[in-house]
Amino acid sequence: MDIFLQQVINGLSLGSIYALIALGYTMVYGIIKLINFAHGEIYMIGAYIGFFAITALGIGFFPALIISMVGCAILGMVIEKIAYKPLRNSSRIAALITAIGVSLFLQYTGVFFFKAEPKVFPKILSDGRMNIFGTKAYISYQQLTIFVVTILLMLLLQYIVHFTKTGKAMRAVAYDKDAATLMGINTNNTISMTFAIGSALAGAAGVMVGVYYSAITPLMGVMPGLKAFVAAVLGGIGIIPGAFTGGMILGLIEAMVSGYGNSLYRDAVAFFILIVILIIKPTGLFGKNEKEKV
Amino acid sequence: MKILEINKLVKLFGGLAAVSKFDLYINKGELVGLIGPNGAGKTTAFNLITGVYEPTSGEVIFAGENIAGVKPFKINQKGMARTFQNIRLFKDLTVLDNVRIAYHSHVKYSVFSSLFRLKSFFVEEKEIEEKAIDFLKIFSLDHKKDELAKNLPYGEQRRLEIARALAAQPKLLLLDEPAAGMNPQETHDLMELIAMIREKFDLTILLIEHDMSLVMGVCERIYVLDHGMLIANGTPDVIRNDPKVIEAYLGEEA
Amino acid sequence: MKINRQLVFNLSLAFILFFLIHFLMSAKIISQYYQLNIYLLFINIIMATSLNLVNGFLGQLHLGHAGFMAIGAYTSAAMTTNMDLPFLPSILVGSIAAFVVGVLVGYPILRLGGDYLAIATLGFGEIVRIMIVNTEYVGGARGLSGIPRYTNWPILFLITVAIILLIRNYINSSHGRAVLSIREDEIAAETMGINLTKYKVMTFAIAAFFAGTAGALYAHYFFIITPATFNFLKSVDYLVMAVLGGLGSITGSIFAATGLTIISALLQDFGAVRMIAYSVVLVAIMLFRPSGLMGTKEMKFSFLDKKGGNKE
Known part of the structure; x- marks a missing residue:
């Protein structure tokens, strides 16, 4: 039971990270139907921005988090403008390959500048932990921070999407880009904004992972990026609460596999779930079925 | 009946x-x-x-x-064969191929025969092509057999779609x-x-x-x-x- | 029977190339390093053309081709290394293993369209890799070493040429046209009597078979294989070759595989810069020439098509 509780806590922390990355994936997919493979790399850059902000400027966790989010938001918009915007009307495979190209570009630019060796992330949050209701399970302050920050960001995102003009525009463009344009919505700005928000969330995830695992590398974004996409698909791609739930579920399952089974299979589980969900219900837990119109 | x-x-x-x-x-x-x-x-x-x-x-x-x-x-x-309201040709294939594809369910030679170019392949391919051209002739499209379907004018695309449906016999x-x-x-x-x-x-x-x-x-x-x-x-x-x-x-x- | 001049000419050209390289290799004019890259090139050609079968001709996004290569490589290498079986049956069994997995995996996932299929195949490739990491019998994460070097120049060359011919024969047949029609319009194809599932799964599995062959040839040249060799990036490499050459062009894939293998060999010492250049080129191609070098066309020697002469 104690192990179980401990794995639930670990799973929710890991799931929070997946959820934050998955949100960006799902928002971008929802609006331009592109699997933004470079999203995992934005998360990696976010971790490095956090790292340099803390080591060079000597600032604390929250200022570093904000700087990283802003930096990633800008990076996301730039990538969209340079690489994806010109391809908006070309084939899906062209867009997908471009995304893979951008992803490789960021990875190896990272290797070039930051070197392939892991950097040790400064210990910026207390190492303390608290006991849960007298059991042998513990929650560390880092985990608590990750969890709370994720929930706050999720609430903020829900507020933006549902109660602001930008959010309304985003939903309109996701639903029907042409109609939205005809209704006077600036589609380009709205898409830019979507990339900015999604990337900022990934940036936040990057800094928190740095704090949590205390080591960062230029290739750290590949696996979490892919898995976050799995989480987005699990919840129903394009659906914001779906991405959140999918991320949490994936985190929990991985923690359970590590805790009770063989941690080497942890990575395979995510992809196995992916294939099962795609076969049983490709639209995900929260998705609706649609059939091509003839 | x-x-x-x-x-x-x-x-x-x-x-x-x-x-x-x-x-x-x-x-x-x-x-x-x-x-x-x-x-x-x-x-x-x-x-x-x-x-x-x-x-x-x-x-x-x-x-x-x-x-x-x-x-x-x-x-x-x-x-049973059909056409579509909003024309669904195989756009990037030739006019001839569009019709030949409809004939596919009547083709008898196996994948093996096509991989290793057995005699049945050549015999039947010749027959398929002749039949396809016959259908194109009915719709006066035979002179355009090597053009891509998407390059045909609208009226001809409509006719080709009917020719394709007919080729399924x-x-x-x-x-x-x-x-x-x-x-x-x-x-x-x-x-x-x-x-x-x-x-x-x-x-x-x-x-x-x-x-x-x-x-x-x-x-x-x-x-x-x-x-x-x-x-x-x-x-x-x-x-x-x-x-x-x-x-x-x-x-x-x- | 009619004589296909293009075919005869291309085959003659291929065999001249074969003897030329054979001579250069045995006379040690080509250094060991370049010889290695020539072997790699031919394996890449098999991978790129077979992947093109799925991505180009069938029009389905497949991002896990390296997974099939791994199955062929590991199955055949386990047979020769762990069981001391002869080479040719091992290649065959490795390829068949990839084919069978292709059918089993393809059947459920090929119902998915577009991006969902892309991500499912990507997941498949990763699952294969992780399964191998966890299989101690073939060395786990350390890899399988001590594989005998059975792949020699004549075997590699003959198999590559044979595979290209088989793919070409498949595409230029009624079955191949059924495959193309699926790429063009699934609904129209199905109402015209094309069994979508059958042709999708069969084409996917044939591509898997050839990837398995390529994997077996690879394993028996490089002495050692590790699961990391067959990661997602490897699948991306082949995808790039197929796309750069032109989805739907066999000759395009051959050219692109050749070009990229050479560039990659020349930039071997530049590590990160090589990958940066590679990614920039990739994005640039997609931005400026998304249909690749050849589009869906095949290269032909037009002087061989005499007026009123034989046509295929």
Whole structure:
């Protein structure tokens, strides 16, 4: 039971990270139907921005988090403008390959500048932990921070999407880009904004992972990026609460596999779930079925 | 003899009944029209008959066999072919290939034979090409056989789609607004062509059309759909004077 | 029977190339390093053309081709290394293993369209890799070493040419046209009597078979294989070759595989810069020439098509 509780806590922390990355994936997919493979790399850059902000400027966790989010938001918009915007009307495979190209570009630019060796992330949050209701399970302050920050960001995102003009525009463009344009919505700005928000969330995830695992590398974004996409698909791609739930579920399952089974299979589980969900219900837990119109 | 008989066909999309309690029959050799205002469910009915959509309930009996819910390719192989309202050619393939593909279910040589270029491959390929060109000749498209389908003018694309459907050698041909977007002269030529192939290939035809005058001119019997329901059926004369039909059409225009 | 001049000419050209390289290799004019890259090139050609079968001709996004290569490589290498079986049967069994997995995996996932299929195949490739990491019998994460070097120049060359011919024969047949029609318009294809599932799964599995062959040839040249060799990046490499050459062009894939292998060999010492250049080129191609070098066309020697002469 104690192990179980401990794995639930670990799973929710890991799931929070997946959820934050998955949100960006799902928002971008929802609006331009592109699997933004470079999203995992934005998360990696976010971790490095956090790292340099803390080591060079000597600032604390929250200022570093904000700087990283802003930096990633800008990076996301730039990538969209340079690489994806010109391809908006070309084939899906062209867009997908471009995304893979951008992803490789960021990875190896990272290797070039930051070197392939892991950097040790400064210990910026207390190492303390608290006991849960007298059991042998513990929650560390880092985990608590990750969890709370994720929930706050999720609430903020829900507020933006549902109660602001930008959010309304985003939903309109996701639903029907042409109609939205005809209704006077600036589609380009709205898409830019979507990339900015999604990337900022990934940036936040990057800094928190740095704090949590205390080591960062230029290739750290590949696996979490892919898995976050799995989480987005699990919840129903394009659906914001779906991405959140999918991320949490994936985190929990991985923690359970590590805790009770063989941690080497942890990575395979995510992809196995992916294939099962795609076969049983490709639209995900929260998705609706649609059939091509003839 | 009935070649197609539809009993109480229903298709629900969510809660919406796109087609409800639809009955229809076609005798062998007939040319029957299916008309109705926009959004009446005509194309949905076609999709249900050809297997593109699975019916929610009801029967589609084709040549004595219930084919409701059977996959489209099997229905095609049983002897039914169709065209589409919004032309669905294999755009980046040649005119000849478009027709040859429709002949595929009649091809007997195996994948093995094609991989290793056995004699059966060469013999049958020659035969396929000759037959395909014969079909193209009927539609006067044979001189364009090596052009990509997407490069044909609109009217020729419509004709090619019919040629492709015919190459599958169907017993029943379903045409979804074959004259859409054509001028009166082209429409007239097309109607003559349809009459000709019907004769030549001993075909039964079900036709969706929007143009009332045209349907009245060629069809022997007509079914009228509105809001997914059958509101009238009978000879053109009966349809012309049916108050429900007049209301459906005038209601739409008003 | 008609004589296909293009085919005869291309085959003659291929065999001249074969003897030329054979001579250069045995006379040690080509250094060991370049010889290695020539072997790699031919394996890449098999991978790129077979992947093109799925991505180009069938029009389905497949991002896990390296997974099939791994199955062929590991199955055949386990047979020769762990069981001391002869080479040719091992290649065959490795390829068949990839084919069978292709059918089993393809059947459920090929119902998915577009991006969903892309991500499912990507997941498949990763699952294969992780399964191998966890299989101690073939060395786990350390890899399988001590594989005998059975792949020699004549075997590699003959198999590559044979595979290209088989793919070409498949595409230029009624079955191949069925495959193309699925790429063009699934609904129209299905209403024209094409069994979508059958042709999707069969084409996917044939591509898997050839990837398995390529994997077996790879394993028996490089002495050692590790699961990391067959990661997602490897699948991307082949995808790039197929796309750069032109999806739907066999000759395009051959050219692109050749070009990229050479560039990659020349930039071997530049590590990160090589990958940066590679990614920039990739994005640039997509931005400026998304249909690749050849589009869906095949290269032909037009002087061989005499007026009124034989046509295929």
